[in-house]
Amino acid sequence: MRPPPPPIDNSGEILKQPETRAISQEQLVAEVKGIYAGLVMVESKCIEVNNALTTESEDAKNLNNAQWQALIALHRTLLQEHHDFFLASQHPRASPALRRVAQKYAMPARMWRHGIHSFLELLRHQLPQSQDHMLTFIYMAYSMIGLLYETVPAFEDTWIECLGDLARYRMAIEDDDIQDREVWTGVVKDWYAKASERAPQTAQLDHHLAIPAQPS
Template sequence: LLLQPDHRLISQSQLAAEVKSIYTGLVLVENKCISVDKAQAAASQEKDRIQLASQHCQVLIALHSTLLHEHHDFFLSSQHPSATPALQRLALKYSMPARMWKHAIHSFLTLLREYLPESLEFMLYFIPLAYN
C-alpha cells in the first residue's frame, strides 16, 4: 500500500483569487523593501554615517525574507497544475524573477556590502537563505 500525499482540489477561480491575494501582499512588502533600501542606501552615503545596528539588520533580513517567501508563494500558486495558461504567464508578464532579484536580494546585499566588515555575519546568514 503506497501512501499518496493529500491533494486539495482547487477551482480555477479560487486559484486566481489566491494568486491575486498573494500578489497584493507581495507588492506591499516589495514597496516597503524599496523604501527601506533607498533610505538605508542614502544613510550609508552620508559623511558621518551611523553603524547598522544588529537589531536593525535582523529586521531588514526578516523584511527581505518575507518578500522572498511571497515570491515563492506567488510562483507556486501561479504555476499550479490546475492554473490556466493566462495565470501561468503572470510571472513573466509582471517580471517577477527580475523583481525578486532586484528588490528581495540584490538591493539588500548591496546595502550589506556598504557596511562591511560589520555586516559580514548578516551577509553570511542571508546569502544561503536567498539562494536555497
C-alpha cells in the same frame, strides 16, 4: 506491490481518508491575487528602506545588530511571498493565462532586484561590520532560490543565474578560509557553466565565468 491497509482507530473501525479536493481555476486566481497584494506591500517597504539606506548614508553605517536582523527578516518575508506567488501561479492546474502572469509582471526580476540584490549591495558597502549579517542573508536567499529551482522549473534559467550570482557574492567575501573560498569558486563556476550551456550566446555569463578564475 499491495496498497497499504486503511488506517484503523483504537475501536477497530476503519478511519476515513481525508478528502483531497481539486482546486478550481477561480480559487487559484483568487489565491494569486491575494498573494500578489501582500507581496506588493512588502516589496514597497523593501524599496523604501533600500532607498533610504543608500550605500553611503550615515544611517546605513550606524545600523546595529537588531536593525540588520529586522532588515533581513523583511527581505526574507518578501522572498517567501515570491515563493508562494510562483507556486500558486505555476500550479499544475493553472491556466496558461495565469501561468503567464509571473512573466507579465516581471516577477523573477523584481524578486532579484528588490528582494536580494539591493540589500546585498547595502550589506556589501558596510563590510566588514556587516559580514555576519551578509553571510546569514546569502545563505537564506541561496536556500530560497534553490527551492524555486527545484519546484518552479518554468524559470529555471533565471534561478541558475541567481544561484551563480549569490555564490559569487559568497565567494567574494571569504577572506579567512582559503578552502571555503575555493569551494564557493567551484560552485560559482558550476552554476555559470550550466547557465552558459543553456544560453551559449550570453556574453555576460562568459564574463562571470572568467571572474572566479582571476587570482584574488
